[in-house]
Amino acid sequence: MLEIRNLHAEIGGKKILNGVNLMVKSGEVAAIMGPNGSGKSTLSYVIAGRDGYEVTEGEALLDGENILALDPHERAAKGLFLAFQYPLEIPGVTTMTFLKAAMNSQRKQRGEAELTTPDFIKKVNVAAERLGVKKDMLRRALNVGFSGGEKKRLEVLQMALLEPRFGILDETDSGLDIDALRIVAEGVNSLRSPDRAFLVITHYQRLLDYIVPDNVHVLSKGRIVKSGGKELALELEKNGYRDYGGEAA
Amino acid sequence: MATVITVEKRREDFDVTAVVTSIQSSAETALGKLYASLPKGVGAAGVARARAFARFERSGLPTRRIEAWHYTDMRSALREAYPLAFDYAMNPTRGLRIDLIDGAAPDDLGQQTWPEGLRVRALRDVLAGAGDDLAAKIYPDQGANDAMVALNAAMSGDGLVIEVATGARIETPIGVYWRSGGVTPRSDFSRVLVLLGDGAHITLVESHAAHARTQRNSAIVFHLAAGASVEHVFVPEFYEAESHVATLIAELGECAAFNSFALIAGGGLLRRQIFARCAGEQADVAFRGVSLLGGKQHADTTLVVDHAAPHGRSRELFKHIVTDGASGVFQGKVIVRPHAQKVDGGMKSQTLLLSDDAAMYNKPELEIFADDVVCGHGATVGELDKDQLFYLMARGLTKAEAEALLLDGFAREAIEFVSNEDVRSRLETLMSDWLESRPS
Ligand SMILES: Nc1ncnc2c1ncn2[C@@H]1O[C@H](COP(=O)(O)OP(=O)(O)OP(=O)(O)O)[C@@H](O)[C@H]1O
Ligand SMILES: [Mg+2]
Numbered sequence: 001m002l003e004i005r006n007l008h009a010e011i012g013g014k015k016i017l018n019g020v021n022l023m024v025k026s027g028e029v030a031a032i033m034g035p036n037g038s039g040k041s042t043l044s045y046v047i048a049g050r051d052g053y054e055v056t057e058g059e060a061l062l063d064g065e066n067i068l069a070l071d072p073h074e075r076a077a078k079g080l081f082l083a084f085q086y087p088l089e090i091p092g093v094t095t096m097t098f099l100k101a102a103m104n105s106q107r108k109q110r111g112e113a114e115l116t117t118p119d120f121i122k123k124v125n126v127a128a129e130r131l132g133v134k135k136d137m138l139r140r141a142l143n144v145g146f147s148g149g150e151k152k153r154l155e156v157l158q159m160a161l162l163e164p165r166f167g168i169l170d171e172t173d174s175g176l177d178i179d180a181l182r183i184v185a186e187g188v189n190s191l192r193s194p195d196r197a198f199l200v201i202t203h204y205q206r207l208l209d210y211i212v213p214d215n216v217h218v219l220s221k222g223r224i225v226k227s228g229g230k231e232l233a234l235e236l237e238k239n240g241y242r243d244y245g246g247e248a249a
Numbered sequence: 250m251a252t253v254i255t256v257e258k259r260r261e262d263f264d265v266t267a268v269v270t271s272i273q274s275s276a277e278t279a280l281g282k283l284y285a286s287l288p289k290g291v292g293a294a295g296v297a298r299a300r301a302f303a304r305f306e307r308s309g310l311p312t313r314r315i316e317a318w319h320y321t322d323m324r325s326a327l328r329e330a331y332p333l334a335f336d337y338a339m340n341p342t343r344g345l346r347i348d349l350i351d352g353a354a355p356d357d358l359g360q361q362t363w364p365e366g367l368r369v370r371a372l373r374d375v376l377a378g379a380g381d382d383l384a385a386k387i388y389p390d391q392g393a394n395d396a397m398v399a400l401n402a403a404m405s406g407d408g409l410v411i412e413v414a415t416g417a418r419i420e421t422p423i424g425v426y427w428r429s430g431g432v433t434p435r436s437d438f439s440r441v442l443v444l445l446g447d448g449a450h451i452t453l454v455e456s457h458a459a460h461a462r463t464q465r466n467s468a469i470v471f472h473l474a475a476g477a478s479v480e481h482v483f484v485p486e487f488y489e490a491e492s493h494v495a496t497l498i499a500e501l502g503e504c505a506a507f508n509s510f511a512l513i514a515g516g517g518l519l520r521r522q523i524f525a526r527c528a529g530e531q532a533d534v535a536f537r538g539v540s541l542l543g544g545k546q547h548a549d550t551t552l553v554v555d556h557a558a559p560h561g562r563s564r565e566l567f568k569h570i571v572t573d574g575a576s577g578v579f580q581g582k583v584i585v586r587p588h589a590q591k592v593d594g595g596m597k598s599q600t601l602l603l604s605d606d607a608a609m610y611n612k613p614e615l616e617i618f619a620d621d622v623v624c625g626h627g628a629t630v631g632e633l634d635k636d637q638l639f640y641l642m643a644r645g646l647t648k649a650e651a652e653a654l655l656l657d658g659f660a661r662e663a664i665e666f667v668s669n670e671d672v673r674s675r676l677e678t679l680m681s682d683w684l685e686s687r688p689s
């Protein structure tokens with residue numbers, strides 16, 4: 001599904017990713033953990049196609065195709081989704097308007113028919129209900145004045161509606177209260193299927209109790225320094241990153 | 250041929266300290282001839298108009314040396330003055346829509362049945378019989394020293410006088426459509442007076458259509474008695490005017506409210522100038538607008554809000570989207586007189602520049618002479634936010650779609666304040682049309 005090969009990336013001449021190798025297979029949930037500043041968000045941005053990063057070496061393959069030359073919207077249309085660590089506020093654009101634009105843009109690019117307004121509204125209502133997203137949030141300007149937790153819920157709502165083949169969640173758990181964490185995790189779990197895969201970036205083992213990963217990887221100083229099963233997360237929770245080039249916990 | 254004359258500019262009339270010798274431009278000479286060709290006005294209005302032309306003659310077309318016109322040089326913009334166009338041809342009214350063709354009012358206004366409390370007359374029918382009081386309403390002091398306002402007063406032989414009786418609330422929007430009557434080069438001058446009695450209400454949509462060889466100078470003057478309220482919208486449609494000076498003057502009594510929105514798109518040079526005075530306590534004014542500027546357009550919004558009484562409130566919010574080689578100007582001055590305590594004023598101008606050649610000049614000013622007031626202003630000029638663009642593109646929107654959505658959101662924050670739903674959706678349609686046809 002997603003394969004990262006020897007990925008090197010820098011920003012403003014500063015090297016951030018130093019040869020990342022990572023393979024996430026169809027149907028799999030992989031977790032990435034790692035100290036602050038180790039390059040987790042950078043990796044997700046490079047995969048999603050944010051401007052400003054220079055990839056000096058390596059490639060990122062989605063279903064065998066190198067996506068690094070594609071524009072962000074083309075990657076999205078191919079089924080890539082990134083739930084942002086810090087979702088952006090868009091004044092003047094209601095959440096509904098945005099959701100409809102996003103869903104129909106992807107459909108257009110894939111040569112599918114656009115959603116009718118009633119179909120769209122039905123889909124949104126069902127997903128919002130399930131994820132506990134309040135109706136008034138959908139009418140307000142996107143993310144403007146939303147609480148930290150509300151923004152994260154809305155990221156998952158977007159993911160549920162866009163039904164990506166590969167979803168990256170960058171610290172979607174931070175800022176969520178205990179109930180929201182469960183609801184959001186259920187939202188992710190209900191999307192799990194043999195032809196989808198997820199990359200979950202988190203600092204806390206707790207999320208992984210809800211979204212149980214197949215593999216856990218440790219990113220440190222721009223490289224994957226350790227990979228293991230879900231028990232690796234428990235070990236990290238206990239010992240911190242001292243064994244992996246990070247500071248002692 | 251240009252004549253050389255010596256013009257003495259008196260200090261009390263003009264913002265000019267030196268005695269200036271200037272050569273009359275050919276447009277100024279032509280305007281003099283056009284004025285001379287008009288029928289002589291009679292009565293108080295006639296005197297006021299003659300005085301206004303003398304004022305214009307003394308100052309001439311404003312140049313960048315006049316501070317208020319620093320970014321919009323009318324003298325170099327008007328290389329020649331187009332012939333006066335007057336068209337009294339059949340120009341029937343339709344519903345609450347009134348067409349001013351080349352500045353001339355329809356000739357059947359008297360036969361129309363208007364909603365109760367509304368009276369509409371042609372200015373040309375009012376001028377001759379106007380006494381001192383009415384003349385002072387048609388030609389108020391506010392803005393009178395501005396050369397282009399003076400020129401408008403002198404040259405406008407027609408327009409409208411709209412009266413809303415005490416307590417009358419006219420809910421249906423009244424549309425006044427300024428149009429060019431033909432395709433030949435033409436200059437039109439017109440003035441509309443709107444008088445509202447105590448507690449009266451009106452929604453007035455000022456709609457401008459003009460072909461590319463139109464030089465327009467339009468003025469609209471509102472007097473709001475105590476508790477009166479106005480919703481005003483300025484909107485161009487099929488609008489290509491070569492140059493247009495659009496003046497709005499508003500005088501507000503106690504507890505009166507004036508809420509104005511302008512959509513600016515199309516045309517060559519547009520100078521919108523607003524002179525608003527809160528003469529009564531607790532008067533409330535709001536001026537908002539969206540400018541969509543492309544090509545070589547130049548749009549200048551210059552406003553003066555004068556708080557002459559306590560407990561007033563003013564809000565200004567202008568959003569400018571400037572692309573290609575277009576230029577925008579926003580000059581906003583809020584004056585708070587010494588005894589006008591507890592005034593609450595807020596002024597904002599926000600600009601998105603979409604090309605390297607686009608330009609925006611902002612000049613917000615506060616002149617506060619009272620000590621217990623809350624007044625603020627802010628002006629920002631920037632580009633589309635790269636992170637916001639990335640966020641939208643990461644959700645599947647193409648670059649063009651993402652830009653259009655951000656621009657739409659940016660402008661919508663101002664359009665939201667238009668309370669009449671039909672008018673607002675018309676503005677939104679015009680805006681979407683502009684955004685969709687925008688060259689990227
Ligand atoms: N625009 C930039 N210019 C310079 N350095 C940058 C820039 N953006 C990120 N960095 C640096 O790159 C490094 C990796 O940042 P990144 O956000 O990927 O870390 P992270 O692993 O996601 O951390 P966290 O756990 O705190 O979210 C950090 O040292 C950060 O300061
Ligand atoms: Mg991060």
